[in-house]
Amino acid sequence: MALPARWANEVLTSDPTDEVMELQMGPSHPASHGTVKFNLKLDGERIMDCDVEVGYLHRGFEKMCEQGTWTQVFPYTDRLNYASSCINNVGFALTVERLLDVEAPPRCQYARMIMSEVARIADHLTCLGMAAGEVGAQSAMFYTLEARELLYDLIEAVTGARLTVTWCRLGGIAHDLPPDFPARVAVCFKYLDGVLSDCDKLLSRNRVFIDRMCNVGVLPREDAISYGLTGPLLRATGVAYDLRKADPYLFYDRTEFEIPTGEQGDNFDRFSVRFREITQSKRIIEQSLKQIPEGPVSITDHRYVLPPKDRVYNSIEGLMNHFKLIMEGIKVPAGETYFSIEGANGELGFYVVSDGSGRPYRVRVRPPCYLAMGALNKMLTGHMIADIITTFGMINMIGGECDR
Amino acid sequence: MLLEKLKQRFGDALLAAEVSHGQEVITVSRDDAPAVFHALRTEPEFDFTMLVDLTAVDWIGRSPRFEVVSQLKSLPLNHRLRVKVPVPGEDAWAHSLYGEWKSADWLERECFDMFGIEFRGHPDLRRILLYDAFQGYPLRKDYPYNRRQPLVPEVDPIKTPRPPSR
Numbered sequence: 001m002a003l004p005a006r007w008a009n010e011v012l013t014s015d016p017t018d019e020v021m022e023l024q025m026g027p028s029h030p031a032s033h034g035t036v037k038f039n040l041k042l043d044g045e046r047i048m049d050c051d052v053e054v055g056y057l058h059r060g061f062e063k064m065c066e067q068g069t070w071t072q073v074f075p076y077t078d079r080l081n082y083a084s085s086c087i088n089n090v091g092f093a094l095t096v097e098r099l100l101d102v103e104a105p106p107r108c109q110y111a112r113m114i115m116s117e118v119a120r121i122a123d124h125l126t127c128l129g130m131a132a133g134e135v136g137a138q139s140a141m142f143y144t145l146e147a148r149e150l151l152y153d154l155i156e157a158v159t160g161a162r163l164t165v166t167w168c169r170l171g172g173i174a175h176d177l178p179p180d181f182p183a184r185v186a187v188c189f190k191y192l193d194g195v196l197s198d199c200d201k202l203l204s205r206n207r208v209f210i211d212r213m214c215n216v217g218v219l220p221r222e223d224a225i226s227y228g229l230t231g232p233l234l235r236a237t238g239v240a241y242d243l244r245k246a247d248p249y250l251f252y253d254r255t256e257f258e259i260p261t262g263e264q265g266d267n268f269d270r271f272s273v274r275f276r277e278i279t280q281s282k283r284i285i286e287q288s289l290k291q292i293p294e295g296p297v298s299i300t301d302h303r304y305v306l307p308p309k310d311r312v313y314n315s316i317e318g319l320m321n322h323f324k325l326i327m328e329g330i331k332v333p334a335g336e337t338y339f340s341i342e343g344a345n346g347e348l349g350f351y352v353v354s355d356g357s358g359r360p361y362r363v364r365v366r367p368p369c370y371l372a373m374g375a376l377n378k379m380l381t382g383h384m385i386a387d388i389i390t391t392f393g394m395i396n397m398i399g400g401e402c403d404r
Numbered sequence: 405m406l407l408e409k410l411k412q413r414f415g416d417a418l419l420a421a422e423v424s425h426g427q428e429v430i431t432v433s434r435d436d437a438p439a440v441f442h443a444l445r446t447e448p449e450f451d452f453t454m455l456v457d458l459t460a461v462d463w464i465g466r467s468p469r470f471e472v473v474s475q476l477k478s479l480p481l482n483h484r485l486r487v488k489v490p491v492p493g494e495d496a497w498a499h500s501l502y503g504e505w506k507s508a509d510w511l512e513r514e515c516f517d518m519f520g521i522e523f524r525g526h527p528d529l530r531r532i533l534l535y536d537a538f539q540g541y542p543l544r545k546d547y548p549y550n551r552r553q554p555l556v557p558e559v560d561p562i563k564t565p566r567p568p569s570r
Contacts, residue, residue, distance in 0.1 A: 060542065225454055227506045228507030335425065371507050
């Protein structure tokens, strides 16, 4: 492991009380989520410097995308931020649809919006639950995880899978929302309301929780912007920047919701912002379910979308169409584009370059929590070891997205 | 609108300037890049407060081989810009943007890790996602996805002196 350049020219003294202790909070640590190594320089319990080492979950996402066809990228995107995989699917689909110059039908866009918000709630519940559990509020953790189970049931009812869904396609989605979806959502939200109320009572004015989280891991507004932070981390500093309002996509501009913000940019603000965002996501889902029209959930352009199965099996043109799309891939016109959506952690961007063949030339993911990890050293310096747990927890680093 | 302002301000420094799929894209040469980025961040009509992403594309077979692509965003003015800097393959270096935006720290480290492009002026350029003994730069097009790496010999963590940073 290479150490930072700034540590190279150190002079070690012989006085043991002067010595700065180097400690590695290793990649496998019971209190940290995901494999991350912190190379710490400690003065007692105080962190003088912290070199964050990521990459333990690097699986070569960007390289592997270049090896298959465009549709084969979708399973890879699931495994980026695996706590909210619908959002990754939607982001990639929207980006490539800009290159294709197609727009999915309105029902599909509403469905994507609804499932993105469901995924966002699931991700926030995971983050909040884990953060609470790590500081000792295990009941809160179990309540949020149980609520998350109901959300996973919702996701499974629509996509067939709980976690990694591979639900979006270029020009549409794989499965429509089931007919009883509004009823399922109502049941789930009734339970979720109870959980949110309980967690609020347990945590928001809890002396221990406030002492652990307030004024810890502060990152002021200008630093947050300079480090490229977006999402709940930026909103916790008071900047009301949300891509769903600033650069609206899908039909977010037809729904009414607020952007919760914090004040100081400390861990408690991040917690509070994510907590209130769950309520806003619920509002978006409820409004979308009222507005969603009937209709197809996929475009029918034969260049980009697989033909229906009865055409494949009963006509030679259908068979050929299916064969070419599967074997050679969708011929996305040559060009490049960058598009970003509001992921659970911030701006999730995709920069895709196409050379006109059926395989992507370059797929780049702009991972929000990777940049947050870059700012972690700044957030932790001067704090104590125990603060690493809470700060790292509130960044919500998901290994799949950070390391790809 | 933004494109006109860019053309007016930078004129000849822009090797290319266009709107592609609804986004403004400019290409600047490696030598002009530091001044252009500084102007884009500091001048009030551009005010690009955030470096959203920085990556590279390997156009093997073309010269110059690499293109370092930066996505900029202005939070106050709510506009975006893509800036491309061509970098030759044999002399693969570019100026670091760490002095302008701190997000360049890790973004450039990853670009170096994956493509081998050196960012001059970066305070701490070393591999980030891959381990230090990794040989080669995997996102280059001449690196096959299924290449095996040599085994790294085991070292004694206590007796081995501290490794160099690069």
